[in-house]
């Protein structure tokens with residue numbers, strides 16, 4: 001029987017089969033942040049152990065870091081400063097490379113790893129962070145783990161890994177102009193639910209993938225975890241190869257390595273006779289920009305849609321009712337035109353250069369609407385530098401956006417970027433949970449172009465109308 005791409009990746013990294021459901025899996029790369037690593041290092045210390053393969057580990061400070069544009073960033077909050085200094089001490093002691101608070105390349109782990117060529121097709125990448133699924137965009141198996149597992153990976157570069165099921169999601173049709181990977185993933189989650197891929201690694205296939213850049217694929221795979229998936233994968237193609245070679249000159253410029261790499265990458269796809277446990281198929285040719293109205297990423301509707309009607313009080317209706325109460329939106333109301341107070345553009349879902357270009361395309365000569373506070377937090381120092389070089393930063397500042405330093409920031413409000421209760425935010429992030437951006441604050445997830453339109457109009461609005469490309 002043929003194998004799925006997922007099975008091939010697990011197979012090539014299995015050090016030992018433990019039982020029918022578990023293997024000991026080798027990690028080519030282990031990423032760490034300041035938030036989920038301290039206890040792991042403390043655990044190693046207690047046992048008198050050192051990191052087995054420090055060169056295959058990389059750390060960054062991203063969750064708690066302030067993003068105000070000071071030349072030297074100082075973490076004012078005591079416990080957060082301690083987390084950052086602990087990470088530095090631990091990385092120094094263990095010989096692990098660190099993108100520290102004031103490193104020019106510092107950023108969100110899932111933004112910096114690919115941009116420095118650390119992620120290549122066929123790898124297994126582990127991190128104490130759920131959005132590690134992002135790397136599937138490059139044909140690498142990435143997934144999040146907990147703190148005790150971080151300790152195990154540091155000590156052994158392996159993980160006791162419970163096998164996942166195989167799910168395939170076909171995306172066919174031509175992606176309409178104005179529709180982005182963010183809209184497609186919000187559509188998928190709204191259709192299969194926030195638990196719909198639970199226990200599975202999702203492989204995306206279908207003709208629509210050709211229309212998605214690598215950065216767009218990052219967005220798709222990043223948010224697949226919001227459907228409960230344990231991983232997301234896209235078989236590497238020409239788009240992938242081009243991206244990787246641009247980031248990995250050592251491979252691109254060495255003919256022998258390049259030939260070897262190409263040969264390996266060409267094997268990274270599911271066999272024709274591979275069996276998937278679950279299959280879904282979507283036509284993307286009519287997918288509009290999507291926006292969430294509730295407090296779970298699956299409570300998403302097209303911009304022309306309306307919030308759900310009051311149903312007959314089944315479980316979904318109860319969840320809808322609770323979400324509606326929190327977001328203060330009546331049943332059967334339009335999402336287009338809902339007034340917002342704040343705009344947040346950034347995160348590992350949509351904080352990359354293509355996202356910022358999309359924002360500028362919508363903003364044009366417009367200004368941030370009166371009474372709206374709009375922030376742009378690039379995903380990394382490299383994204384920030386690139387945006388400055390392209391003139392994007394100047395345009396954003398001229399339009400009235402705050403141009404920040406990189407970090408997770410208001411994606412989860414673990415630093416000092418926190419919304420006040422009742423503030424309604426148009427956000428390019430991935431989670432709209434109650435209180436995610438500040439206690440009592442309301443989050444509407446959307447694409448960068450949609451967030452830009454919200455910033456300049458002060459309400460959730462179909463950006464295509466602003467550009468005159470849609471009636």
Ligand SMILES: CC(C)[C@H](C(=O)O)[C@@H](O)C(=O)O
Pocket residue numbers: 035036063128129130131144412
């Ligand atoms: C802090 C971290 C453990 C968490 C995650 O795992 O995703 C965070 O990044 C998030 O987005 O909620």
Ligand code: SF4
Pocket residue numbers: 062063108109129131347348349407408411412429430
């Ligand atoms: S940007 Fe948001 S989702 Fe991504 S790692 Fe940071 S907190 Fe998590």
